[in-house]
Amino acid sequence: MAKILAVDDSTSLRQMVAFTLKQAGHEVVEASDGRDALQKAKGGRVDLVLSDVNMPGMDGISLVKELRTLPSYKFTPILMLTTESSPEKKQEGKAAGATGWIVKPFSPDQLLATVKRVLG
Amino acid sequence: MSIDVSQFVQTFLEESFEGLDVMEAQLLDLQGDDVEAVNTIFRAAHSIKGGAGTFGFAAVGEFTHGVETLLDEMRSGHRSATPELVKLLLESVDCIREMLQAARDGAEVDAARIATVGAAIEASLGKGEAASADGEAAHGEVNVSSGWHIRFVPEPEVLRTGNDPLRLFAALEELGPLQVQCDLDRLPPFADMDAEACWLAWDLRLEGDASREAVAEVFEWVEDQCELLIEPLREDEGAGAEEDAPESVSPPPVSGATSGTPVPIASVPGSAVPASAASAKSRPATESSSIRVNIDKIDALINMVGELVITQSMLSQVGERLEGSAGADNLPCLEKLLEGLAQLERNTRELQESVMGIRMLPISFAFNRFPRMVHDLGAKLGKQVQLKLSGEQTELDKTVMEKIGDPLVHLVRNSIDHGIETPEVRVAAGKPAAGEVHLNAFHKGGNIVIQISDDGAGLNRDRILNKAVERGLVAPDQVLSDEQIHDLIFAPGFSTAEQVSDVSGRGVGMDVVRKNIKALGGSVEVQSRPGEGSTFTIRLPLTLAILDGQLVEVDGERYVVPLISIVESIQVRPEFVKSVAERRLVYRLRDEYIPILFLDALLGAGARPERQLTDSLLVVVEAEGQKLALVVDDLLGQQQVVIKALETNFRRVEGLSGATILGDGTVALILDVSGLMTLDKQAGGQPGWRPSREHEAA
Numbered sequence: 001m002a003k004i005l006a007v008d009d010s011t012s013l014r015q016m017v018a019f020t021l022k023q024a025g026h027e028v029v030e031a032s033d034g035r036d037a038l039q040k041a042k043g044g045r046v047d048l049v050l051s052d053v054n055m056p057g058m059d060g061i062s063l064v065k066e067l068r069t070l071p072s073y074k075f076t077p078i079l080m081l082t083t084e085s086s087p088e089k090k091q092e093g094k095a096a097g098a099t100g101w102i103v104k105p106f107s108p109d110q111l112l113a114t115v116k117r118v119l120g
Numbered sequence: 121m122s123i124d125v126s127q128f129v130q131t132f133l134e135e136s137f138e139g140l141d142v143m144e145a146q147l148l149d150l151q152g153d154d155v156e157a158v159n160t161i162f163r164a165a166h167s168i169k170g171g172a173g174t175f176g177f178a179a180v181g182e183f184t185h186g187v188e189t190l191l192d193e194m195r196s197g198h199r200s201a202t203p204e205l206v207k208l209l210l211e212s213v214d215c216i217r218e219m220l221q222a223a224r225d226g227a228e229v230d231a232a233r234i235a236t237v238g239a240a241i242e243a244s245l246g247k248g249e250a251a252s253a254d255g256e257a258a259h260g261e262v263n264v265s266s267g268w269h270i271r272f273v274p275e276p277e278v279l280r281t282g283n284d285p286l287r288l289f290a291a292l293e294e295l296g297p298l299q300v301q302c303d304l305d306r307l308p309p310f311a312d313m314d315a316e317a318c319w320l321a322w323d324l325r326l327e328g329d330a331s332r333e334a335v336a337e338v339f340e341w342v343e344d345q346c347e348l349l350i351e352p353l354r355e356d357e358g359a360g361a362e363e364d365a366p367e368s369v370s371p372p373p374v375s376g377a378t379s380g381t382p383v384p385i386a387s388v389p390g391s392a393v394p395a396s397a398a399s400a401k402s403r404p405a406t407e408s409s410s411i412r413v414n415i416d417k418i419d420a421l422i423n424m425v426g427e428l429v430i431t432q433s434m435l436s437q438v439g440e441r442l443e444g445s446a447g448a449d450n451l452p453c454l455e456k457l458l459e460g461l462a463q464l465e466r467n468t469r470e471l472q473e474s475v476m477g478i479r480m481l482p483i484s485f486a487f488n489r490f491p492r493m494v495h496d497l498g499a500k501l502g503k504q505v506q507l508k509l510s511g512e513q514t515e516l517d518k519t520v521m522e523k524i525g526d527p528l529v530h531l532v533r534n535s536i537d538h539g540i541e542t543p544e545v546r547v548a549a550g551k552p553a554a555g556e557v558h559l560n561a562f563h564k565g566g567n568i569v570i571q572i573s574d575d576g577a578g579l580n581r582d583r584i585l586n587k588a589v590e591r592g593l594v595a596p597d598q599v600l601s602d603e604q605i606h607d608l609i610f611a612p613g614f615s616t617a618e619q620v621s622d623v624s625g626r627g628v629g630m631d632v633v634r635k636n637i638k639a640l641g642g643s644v645e646v647q648s649r650p651g652e653g654s655t656f657t658i659r660l661p662l663t664l665a666i667l668d669g670q671l672v673e674v675d676g677e678r679y680v681v682p683l684i685s686i687v688e689s690i691q692v693r694p695e696f697v698k699s700v701a702e703r704r705l706v707y708r709l710r711d712e713y714i715p716i717l718f719l720d721a722l723l724g725a726g727a728r729p730e731r732q733l734t735d736s737l738l739v740v741v742e743a744e745g746q747k748l749a750l751v752v753d754d755l756l757g758q759q760q761v762v763i764k765a766l767e768t769n770f771r772r773v774e775g776l777s778g779a780t781i782l783g784d785g786t787v788a789l790i791l792d793v794s795g796l797m798t799l800d801k802q803a804g805g806q807p808g809w810r811p812s813r814e815h816e817a818a
Contacts, residue, residue, distance in 0.1 A: 077284075078282055
C-alpha cells in the first residue's frame with residue numbers, strides 16, 4: 001500500500017485523514033506544517049502528499065513549490081486540502097505544482113475515492 | 121468503507137476552543153492593520169470552519185464561513201479593523217464558542233443571539249458576496265448521452281503537477297467501458313525530445329450513461345493544462361468511431377475542429393496567481409509549536425519513570441552493600457557496577473526531566489482568558505482597568521494549571537470589583553483614572569509563584585476587623601497584626617462586600633480560593649497597603665507527581681517530609697525544651713518558640729509512654745507562616761519520591777499527602793505539613809505561638 005504524507009495544522013483533521021488512510025491500509029506520515037512536512041518528505045520517499053493550504057510556518061502553496069524542486073518529488077501526486085472552492089484559489093495551488101485538490105469539508109469516503117484516483 | 125468521524129470530535133473541539141482563545145486574544149490586541157495578527161485570526165477561523173464541516177457541525181461551519189470571509193477581506197486589505205468590526209468579531213467568537221459548547225454538552229444554544237450576530241455579519245459583508253463562494257456551478261446543464269467522445273490533448277508540462285493521464289483513464293473507466301486511442305502526432309524528433317514531458321494526445325470513447333459532469337470532473341484537475349473536448353457519441357458513429365476519431369480532430373488547436381456540440385471546458389494559462397498570495401506570504405512565527413498528548417498516556421509514562429526511579433534506588437543500595445562486604449577479587453566488578461549505576465542515575469534523571477517537561481505548559485494558557493474578562497468586567501463596573509501580564513512563559517504542570525484557573529479568576533475579579541476604584545475616586549485620590557491589575561508569574565525554588573496585584577484602594581483594615589468581630593471570628597479584645605487582619609479575608613464565611621454583587625459574590629469566598637490552593641499543596645497570602653493596592657501571592661508546587669523529599673525515621677517507621685517545607689533540622693538541646701501549661705512542649709530556637717510535635721502520637725502509630733527528646737532530632741517545618749518542630753529519630757537522606765495517591769490506593773488520611781515506595785520496596789508515608797498543623801490544632805495544640813504568650817513558656 002502507499003505511503004502518504006498528511007499535512008495539516010489542525011490536529012483533528014489530520015487525525016481523521018490519517019486514521020481514514022490507515023484504515024484503508026496505507027502508511028501515513030503526519031506533519032503539522034509545511035516546514036515539518038518538507039523535512040519529513042526529504043527524510044524518506046512518499047507516494048502521495050495531502051496538504052492543507054493555510055498553515056503557520058510554511059503554508060501549503062510554498063510546500064508544493066519546495067517539493068517540486070526536489071528530484072524525487074517531481075512527479076509525486078500532491079493534493080491540496082482546501083476550503084476554498086473559488087477557481088483562483090485552486091489555480092494558485094495548480095500554478096505551484098499541485099496535482100489537484102479536495103474541498104473541505106469532505107467525508108472519509110470522499111477522501112479515499114480521491115486518493116484512489118491519484119494512486120492508480 | 122465507512123469511517124466514524126466522531127472519535128475525532130473531542131480533539132476538534134479542544135483545538136477549536138484553543139483557536140477561539142487565540143482569536144479572542146489577538147482581536148483584543150489588534151492595533152491598526154496588523155497583517156500578522158489578522159493572519160493568525162483568519163487561520164484559527166479557517167481551521168474551525170474546515171473541521172466543523174467535516175465533523176458534522178454544519179451550523180458552526182456556516183456561521184464561521186461568514187466570519188472567515190470578513191477576516192479574509194481584512195487580510196487582503198479590503199477592510200480595516202474598526203472598533204465596530206472588532207466588536208462584531210468578538211461577538212462571533214462568543215457565538216461559535218457557545219455553539220461548540222452546546223454541541224459538546226448537548227445543550228441548547230441561544231439561537232436568537234446567534235441569528236442576530238449572523239445577520240450582522242451578513243449585513244457587514246454586504247450583498248453579492250454569497251455568489252463568490254460558489255465558483256463551481258459553471259459547467260452548464262447535465263447532459264446525458266449514451267456515451268462520450270473525449271479528445272484529450274495535455275500540455276507537455278502536465279506530468280510535472282503529478283497528473284498522470286493513465287490514472288485519468290482509470291478513473292474514466294469506472295464510469296463505463298472505455299476505448300483509448302493514442303495520438304503520436306506531436307512527438308518531436310528524438311533529438312529534441314524531453315523525456316519528462318508529455319507529447320501524447322488521446323481520443324477516448326466512453327460508453328454508458330455517465331453525465332457530462334461526471335466526465336468533466338475526472339479532468340477537473342487538469343482542465344487548465346490541456347485541450348479538452350467532450351462531445352456526445354452519435355448513434356451512427358457507433359462502431360466506426362475507432363477509425364474516425366483520430367482523423368476527425370487534428371492536433372493542437374482542437375476547439376474549432378469539430379462541429380456539433382463540443383464545449384471547450386477550459387483553456388487557461390497556468391500562471392494566473394491571484395494578488396492575495398503575496399499578502400499571505402509572510403507568516404508570523406509567533407505560535408509555539410505544541411503537541412497534544414492524551415493525559416492517560418503521560419500518566420502511564422510517569423508511572424514507568426516512577427518504577428525506574430525505584431529500580432535505580434534499589435540498585436544503588438545493592439551497590440553500597442557490595443562495597444561494604446567486597447573482597448579484593450571482585451573489586452573491578454564492583455567498579456563496573458558503580459559506574460553503571462552512575463549512568464543509570466543520570467539517565468533516570470534525564471528521562472524524568474524530559475517526561476515531566478511534557479506535562480509542563482506555559483502559564484499563558486491560564487492567563488489568556490483574562491484580557492477579555494478584564495475588558496468586559498471593567499466595562500460592566502464602569503471602571504477603567506488595564507491588565508498587565510508578565511512571566512507568561514513560566515511553565516507549570518498541566519494538572520496544576522487546570523486547577524488554578526478558577527481561583528485565579530476569582531482573585532482577578534476580586535481585584536477589579538473590590539480593589540480598583542471608579543475613575544472619579546481615583547482621580548480625587550491623585551491616581552491615574554485607569555487602574556492596573558498585574559498578573560505575574562515566576563519560578564522560585566521548586567515552586568511557581570503567581571502574583572495578582574492591583575493599584576486600588578487596598579484592604580480596609582478596620583472594616584475587616586469589625587466584620588470579623590461581628591462574625592465572631594476573633595475576640596473583640598484580641599490584638600492582631602496587620603498581616604493577621606488581612607489574612608482574615610480567607611476565613612470561612614467572610615465577605616467584606618457591602619452587598620453581594622454579581623461579579624464577586626457568587627457564593628464562593630476567599631476561603632474556597634485558599635482551600636483549593638491548599639489542596640494543590642500551595643499557599644496564598646495577601647499584602648496590602650491602604651490607598652496603594654493589594655498583592656495576592658500564590659505559591660504552588662511545579663508538579664504534583666514527583667517530590668523532593670527528606671526521608672526521616674520515627675519509631676522504626678519511615679516518613680518523607682517535603683524538602684520545600686523544611687526550614688532546618690537540629691539536634692535537640694534539652695535546655696531549650698520548655699513546657700507550656702503542662703501539656704505542650706515547645707522548643708526555643710533562637711528567639712522563637714516552636715511547638716514540638718510527636719508524629720507517632722499524632723498519627724496514632726503508637727505513642728511511646730515517655731518521650732526522651734535527648735537523642736532525637738528536630739525537623740523544623742513551615743507552612744502558612746507557622747512553624748512546627750517534628751521529633752524524628754533519624755534523618756536518612758534526601759531523594760526524589762514518586763507520589764502515589766492514598767485516596768486511590770487506600771483512603772484519604774489527614775496529615776498525609778500520599779505515599780511512596782522506597783528502594784527496598786517498603787512504603788513510606790509522605791507528610792502533609794499544613795495538614796499536620798490542622799490535625800495538631802484539633803488535637804489541642806496551639807500552633808500559633810505569639811510573642812505575647814511566649815513569656816509564660818520561658
